[in-house]
Amino acid sequence: MDTVETVTQFDKMLENLQRWLDAGLAFAERKKIEPDVLAASRLACDQHELVRQVQLACDQAKFAAAYLSGQKAPSHPDTEKTIGELRARIKACRTYVKSITPQQYAGAAERRVAPPWLNGRWMRGDHYLAQVAIPNFYFHVVTAYAILRHNGVELGKMDYVGPFPPLGES
């Protein structure tokens, strides 16, 4: 699992996520509904709402970048309540993720990753990335997308995937 490529992809998905939220705001304006209704929407009563899904997606990207480059992650208190406020959160997360150089990820696969919730135990960096960071990051990103789609925001597969990588001609 190449760490640099994965974190770069997290950043790309956060940029896509910002665009979906913009579409949600435009949708709310057009429908003359409070955007906060969307912000507080959830797919099940015991699942997190849109704002929290976005905060958690940011955290998965931030902690992956921090743990795998051997840094302490910056603190981003979960104070956002509205879709508008999430813009700054996504921006702060992306700025941090992009501040780490490829060299800082050297040896990431063998690094011991010991998040607080492992209570002093650790897992290898490559296991953490493939089996924890990537599935959890996409969990929150896709759930945020699903909440918007379920509420009628017009988004499609190309909004989800975002721009294609460079294509070659045969």
Place this chain on the structure above:
Amino acid sequence: MDTVETVTQFDKMLENLQRWLDAGLAFAERKKIEPDVLAASRLACDQHELVRQVQLACDQAKFAAAYLSGQKAPSHPDTEKTIGELRARIKACRTYVKSITPQQYAGAAERRVAPPWLNGRWMRGDHYLAQVAIPNFYFHVVTAYAILRHNGVELGKMDYVGPFPPLGES
């Protein structure tokens, strides 16, 4: 992006997905509802239903394994209509994915991946894996999970993530 590790993780998530579907069947039985109602459920009227999300998750894993090992993917016609029928589909997909040896993925990052929908153009294997296969695989897996959760099936984060990788003691 390590291809072997990613495809192994896809296989793990498909195993988790089978358990969520089993929970869906048990839920339907307990509630005395037709399991086909769950199978045909969707989060938005212009989004695919549960059966199709599972078929597409399988396809993303299968095509990633095939393209990146330079093989032709086996054909799995989308004939499933019920949650019960998806069991065989998931099993066939996992059997294929596991049949490919790590050696067959040698050079996967630089391989030219030219799926039919690129109309003769191609992208590098590492770009395809990070920017197409992984986000699309998780899109369908998480959406399947979300459909089940939205309908009341009792699943939680540990069901989503599945078993932890090996942990070390500090």
